[in-house]
Amino acid sequence: LEDLHVRDTVNAGGITAVTTYGLGPLSHLIGARRRRPLRAGAADDPFAGLADTYPRAWACLDALQTCLTGGGGRVGYRQPDAPLPQLPDATEVIEAAPADHLEMPSDAFTGVVFSGIDPRFDQNSFHWLEVAQKEGLMLGLSSLSRISRNSRKLLRVLEFFLAYQARILTTNYLLTSKEVWVRRHELVKPNSEDPMPGFRNLTGLSGAHKKTVESYLAQVSQPNG
Template sequence: MTVPDPGFMVAYCEQTLPGMLIDVCEVPEDLAHRIAVDVLRRAEALASLPAREQDVLIAPFVEEAFAQEPADAPLDLKAKVALVVRNSLLDEPVRAGAPSYGVAAVLRYAAAPLSHLLGARLREPVGLAGIHPFMGLAGRYPRAWTCLEALTDGFAAGGPHPLTLPAAPVPGLPPLADDELRTRLSRAATGDAVLHVPALGHWSRDSRRLHGILEFLLAHRATILTTNYLISPTDVSVRYGDLVSPDPSALRDTRGLTGTHRTLAESITG
């Protein structure tokens, strides 16, 4: 039996990742090294958390991660790679047009090293000093966290899962640079709106900001429809069977959708 070695993740971040970013993704050297430092910090932060919290944190990103390579990697590991690597400062060159094949390679080569780090820290936990990007989300965004917990539980069997939101102050609109999204959220606050987004990560890859968006929408009784999820103030639902890749037309594929989830999907796609 192979003993998990955290040194593989350190080597990936100090050697492999910067080289791939520079040579394959055409990222400036300074930014490449800053991304690598951020990825290792995020990996250690995730590894310091209990397994349940790790599962809740990856829930918004499973839809996009399930098709990542390596194809035989566990789904939860793929989603953790997305959370740790894709959602890091790597998002900056991705949005600037970094080659998709290079980004895919970066994620593929991260899976094994991250698995080693998570396994090693599970065997021998290491305390993490200072602030990290996943700290305090459950307390600051109680509705969003409870919702994502229900979504996590819903993965086991698919279909609907009840949601009981905690009582909490109604938050203001979170700060957003995207004018269109800010307008959509503002409109959602006026009534029982239904917002469609291909995947939750399309709104933000920053966990804190995404939790803020979910907290705002749930506090204002909005319903969120993604390619594979339905989130409302009273329940969540996950597509039965295989997930569907969240491209713009994917919602037309209603296999595995039932009840309200299917009805809303069909009403949006016509």
């Protein structure tokens, strides 16, 4: 479905319809798996080995889960000791078509058309990895799924960012190498095509989270041109 969406065979409305109709069968599948769980470490488990391969990202997401279930706010955590990850090699990088159909709110935003499940890296994502490695980075995204819908790639990118002290800001979260923050009370629905209203909504933000959002808004406030 993701590949069809990238090729513009299925539009956003079609994806909504397909996923809505798929919820019923999916709920039955989940219920059946709860009654008859797979043994740990099954060969087709997409999450097998992720905690060991990407320990920083796993620790961060574990803290995020704790923060979410606790109603938001701040949760600190300690990064595990692990080797510094390296940039993807040239064979993993692909040139993707620009997302010319999107109107960017400022020059700080760029977009490409690329599959959310492809394990490779488009030129934009590779650029942000380079920036994080060389000079530090505060990256604003509507949601973590904008990094990837491929769980292994998502954790790989998070591992890289956290290892190089980058800060990842989404509509509702702030992820750093030492702490995570979550918007309190009601979360704001992310909008990948127009993320700025979500960032401008400061309801439920506090402390370093609110200050980081305000700093980010100041950085991207310059109009195009």
